[in-house]
Amino acid sequence: MRILLNKLPRPWIVDEKKDDGYTALHLAALNNHVEVAELLVQQGKANMDIQNVNLQTPLHLAVERQHTQIVRLLVRESCNLNIPDKDGDTPLHEALRHHTLSQLRQLQDMQDVGKVRSLDGDILFLARFLLMGLGTPGADKKSSASIACFLAANSADLNIKNKKGQTPLDLCPDPNLCKALAKCHKERNSPSIPTSNTVVIRNDQESLEECMVCSDMKRDTLFGPCGHIATCSLCSPRVKKCLMCKEQVQSRTKIEECVVCSDKKATILFKPCGHMCACDGCAALMKKCVQCRSNIEKTVPFIVCCGGTPPPAPLPPNVMNNGSRDNNRDVQKLSQQLQDIKDQTSCPVCMDRLKNMIFLCGHGACQLCGDRLNECPICRKAVEKRILLY
Structure with a gap:
């Protein structure tokens, strides 16, 4: 493999897909070929986030087969941990689903309550060392749980929902493992302690989505004409001035699902008409607002309407990080x-x-x-x- 990669006349052939969308890295992850996967990633510069026909990345396949060494390799090389497949499941969804299924199989085989209690003890024991990394590949009973905690410790999103509206934690009925996942995620993503003279501005997804009035519900009401999203639909009638810009609120519109795909929530605000009726995927294809048919001059993401910073624009193909074209x-x-x-x-x-x-x-x-x-x-x-x- 090393010789082939050195002599390869067409470097992009590393990411060539079969009819089912599988690349060489997909097959290496599926069959636990660790050395081949390492060569493809490090020497062949294979795209770790490429998806097959089922929108699965190599990380999805490695997590599904519980190949811990492949998972560790892909995460170490900074692959995207939050890419959803055709069902909206991220690799963390897959890990917890397999863990739950394995737990159910074990419970069916158990004959007394003592074994159930020992199982809970295993989970508590597991939580103590998961932040150190994955366990041994042969630990079949704990591999799914250890993979899940490893992904959470490396900033996998615990709140992302699949197409059934389920977060990864919804697929895990074990409260001890849920606590371990939350702890792994919190310790990895906890910011450093600020000095007393500085003001910390929270720009994380969770704080920007919660209602500024009740802090219980999520923001789902668009104020007009300012175009800000500050409250939930229950609190919005009480707000006379926008809590973000202090402008008089003239209209309140509850944000519904995308009127085009009816699959995702509307997340893009169209300017100058001020309508939010499409998700980011559908909005990218539009020239006119589907609600009022007026020309779209500018689009504003949901996170910006909530007071956050816009996500960085993706680089076009063959453009390097410094902005120059390859x-x-x-x-x-x-x-x-x-x-x-x-x-x-x-x-x-x-x-x-x-x-x-x-x-x-x-x-x-x-x-x-x-x-x-x-x-x-x-x-x-x-x-x-x-x-x-x-």
């Missing part, structure tokens, strides 16, 4: 495509002149070589007729 990759790809075209149009005999004569079998050659041939050089059929191309 022209070498483009040149290599174009050169290879040009060579492929030359190979297809050149004579298969002399490999010098262009094909300008075809045979009845469908293959061809140049005129000088074709006049001398009695058999097709490709399929070995007898040459019965020669047709010149002009």
